[in-house]
Amino acid sequence: MTSLRPASTATLVLVTEDAPIAPPAVAVSPSVPPPVPEGAVRFATFNTALSRGRPGGMARALASAGWGRARVIAEIVQRVRPDVLLVNEFDHDPTGRALRSFARGYLARGWNGAEGVDYPYAYAAPVNTGVASGVDLNGDGRVVREPGSVAYAEDALGFGRFPGQYGMAVFSRYPLGVARARTFRSLRWAEMPGALLPVDPVTGGPFFSPEARAVARLSSKSHWDLPVDPGWGRPVHLLASHPTPPAFDGPERRNVLRNHDEVRFWVDYLTPGADGYIRDDAGVRGGLEPGAPFVVAGDLNADPGEGASSSKAITRLLEHSRVVDPLPHSQGGRGRVGSAVGAVGHGEVCAEDTRRGHLRVDYVLPSRGSSVGARGVFWPALDDPLVRLTGAGRPFPGSDHRLVWVDVAP
Structure with missing residues (x-):
């Protein structure tokens, strides 16, 4: 296995060693999708909830094949078999050890009759979570500089008890254009025109001090534009992010507002004329060129x-002229309430929901002009034998989110 470290400080891992492969999976469940058609690519996003509470904790847990939660996550991936997989809540490890362990020891090793999936390419880049800001961002009148506490996490550039907690990673069967990847981790929130910066509900003035405003960043983790080369003659841009949950704040609603603007970033990135303020971490300005194929993916923490x-913001993204909303759905959601595909404003579990709490927050959104095929949310019905992978309530055997997948062709 070879680890390459580009100047962007991202981590690209190439898996070159053979891994043990289990016998082919048996389609024992309606939750298992059909094979990917020739020429198509199955994109997926999955908030795995693998993040741990201490630095290096996730990497240590993944070092052996004995972590039950990671086995469940890996089996879900193996049942769906995506070609390109974005993983949220995967602690950033600049050494690449966690990427290698998960790819080699879990994803490539079959579980419970499912066939292992070989991902030769994996990518991760630094995120803002747990990075000390040096200023008071939560408005409690103090600056916490020692990692580990909630108070520290709330003053960090993105909520995290240590740098890299709740990070992101991409696993791919196709080459990744790391040299052409764009990351937007350092873009300041105040640089977005019309940014919904929080207001003090008592004074009516800015919630952030001038010092806090000068360092507050838009991305709670990061926004990535990562080219994927599926052999179509041009790359597909994976637009990946994981905006902050719209909760855990005060009456100023700073996380609700930040979530809105983190989602809005992709709207502006895809809209010529609205992208003038956007500048990536290498200093290059502008959004995605017109006509470029893309897939927006991630736990966006926003239900329409x-x-x-x-x-x-999420409604504007779903209705954007360059975006197709394929409305992935699940047997589990449909079976619980018998809801119709496309229902919103439902107040109960529906076929498009992707996490507990009856919410659709995880998305795979291809570009208009792509050929969209099969799609789904891996959420087995209660009488499905694979419901053991998602559970019927707390405690969850794997994650409280569901894997979302869409087949895309040129």
């Missing part, structure tokens, strides 16, 4: 009809 988030 329910929950605490502001629905305006």
Whole structure:
């Protein structure tokens, strides 16, 4: 195995060693999708909830094949078999050890009759979570500089008890254009025109001090534009992010507002004329060129009809002229309430929901002009034998989110 470290400080891992492969999976469940058609690519996003509470904790847990939660996550991936997989809540490890361990020891090793999936390419880049800001960002009148506490996490550039907690990673069967990847981790929130910066509800003035405003960043983790080369003659841009949950704040609603603007970033990135303020971490300005194929993916923590988030940004993204919303759905959601595909404002579990709490927050959104095929949310019904992988309630055997997948062809 070879680890390459580009100047962007991202980590690209190439898996070159053979891994043990289990016998082919048996389709024992309606939750298992059909094979990917020739010429198509199955994109998926999965908030795995693998992050741990201490630095290096996730990497140590993944070092052996004995972590039950990671086995469940890996089996879900093996049942769906995506070609390109974005993973949220995967602690950033600049050494690449966690990427290698998960790819080699879990994803490539079959579980419970499922066939292992070989991902020769994996990518991760630094995130803002747990990075000390040096200023008071939560408005409690003090600056916490020692990692580990909630108070420290709330003053960090993105909520995290240590640098890299709740990070992101990409696993791919196709080459990744790391040299052409763009990351937007350092973009300041105040640089977005019309940014919904929080207001002190008592004074009516800015919630952030001038010092806090000068360092507060838009991305709670990061926004990535990562080219994927599936052999179509041009790359597909994986637009990956994981905005902050619209919760755990005060009456100023700073996380609700930040979530809105983190989602809005992709709207501006895809809109010529609205992208003038955007500057990536290498200093290159502008959004995605017109006509370039893309897939927006991630746990966006925003439901268009329910929950605490502001629905305006996610609705604008779903209805964007360059975006297709394929409305992935699940047997589990449909079976529980018998809801119709496309229902919103439902107040109960529906076929498009992707996590507990009856919310649709995880998305795979291809570009208009792509050929969209099969799609789904891996959420087995209660009478499905694979419901053991998602559970019927707490405690969850793996994650409280569901894997979302969409087949895309040129």
